Amino acid sequence: MKTSTKKLTLLGISVAAAMVLSYIETFIPVSVAVPGIKLGLANLVTVFLIYKLDWKSAAAVAAIRVLLTALLFGNAASLAYSAAGAVLSLLVMALIKSTCRFSPVGMSAAGAVAHNAGQIIMAVILMGVGEIAYWFPMLVLSGTVTGLATGAVGAILISKIPLKD
Amino acid sequence: MDKKRIVNDIILVVALLALALAAWGVIRITHKSGDYAVVEIAGEETARYPLNEDIRIDIEAEGGHVNTFVISDGKAYVESADCPDKLCVKQHAVSRVGETIICLPHKLVIRIVGEGGVDTAL
Known part of the structure; x- marks a missing residue:
């Protein structure tokens, strides 16, 4: 598909929407004793783009979102954590989408779990402490729940927002 | 669908x-019941306290940050900290081998080990 003006505009809006969602998320306090548990609202945009366009567009938008969000609200460490999470979650979701056997809800749940796994792997690398993996069960559980929630909303967006060429 | x-x-x-x-x-x-709480800052062990002695000390982590560390009734926990998220304070008290309390902003890890410091976790 040639990059049309329409597609370019859509990707630009997607980046903006994903960043706003990331920002809004910082206002939602999640009072749990495990770092890394969050709603993952920006995942909505990724789920939407994987279904409506293709995984490459979703990856491009996620990459720009991760970079800009880290520059504006984060630091080098938060960049490393979000990048690891985004890469792994995109890989898993692209793979699941390519099978055509799952709905956006299931794909989103697996993607959220992969995101959390990516963050744990990055934490083990950065801190050199294998015991961070102790949080793995909690983060798989929370990823499943938050992934299902964002996936359900994503599925609604996919069916309600038409994209015509 | x-x-x-x-x-x-x-x-x-x-x-x-x-x-x-x-x-x-x-x-x-x-995970088995542990004997020592090991304090690590940025991956380096800086102190080790037996779990059978009650203590309350201030641990100075990177950048002059302070976490107040307590051992009481054989369990170790962080009572207070000057980090922004306070996740280390909210984490449960630890007493079993391999359990950790981790304060990411201060690069502080409190890790429970068994006798002789053998760490059988994961």
Whole structure:
């Protein structure tokens, strides 16, 4: 598909929407004793783009979102954590989408779990402490729940927002 | 959304939950009651305290940050900290080998080890 003006505009809006969602998320306090548990609202945009366009567009938008969000609200460490999470979650979701056997809800749940796994792997690398993996069960559980929630909303967006060429 | 996809979704979610449960089970079984709380800052061990002696000390981490560390009734926990998120304070008290309290902003790790410092976790 040639990059049309329409597609370019859509990707630009997607980046903006994903960043706003990331920002809004910082206002939602999640009072749990495990770092890394969050709603993952920006995942909505990724789920939407994987279904409506293709995984490459979703990856491009996620990459720009991760970079800009880290520059504006984060630091080098938060960049490393979000990048690891985004890469792994995109890989898993692209793979699941390519099978055509799952709905956006299931794909989103697996993607959220992969995101959390990516963050744990990055934490083990950065801190050199294998015991961070102790949080793995909690983060798989929370990823499943938050992934299902964002996936359900994503599925609604996919069916309600038409994209015509 | 067709039925088959929903069934596949459910299988996927059950698999994810089974994964969480299995990982939790492995951690639960492999963790024994510990003997020492080891304090590590940026990956370096800086102190080690026996769990059978009650103490309350201030640990100075990177950048002059302070975490107040307590051992009481054989359990170790962080009573207060000057980090922004206070996750280390909210984490449960630890007493089993391999359990940790981690304060990411201060690069502080409190880790429970067994006799002789053998760490059998994960």
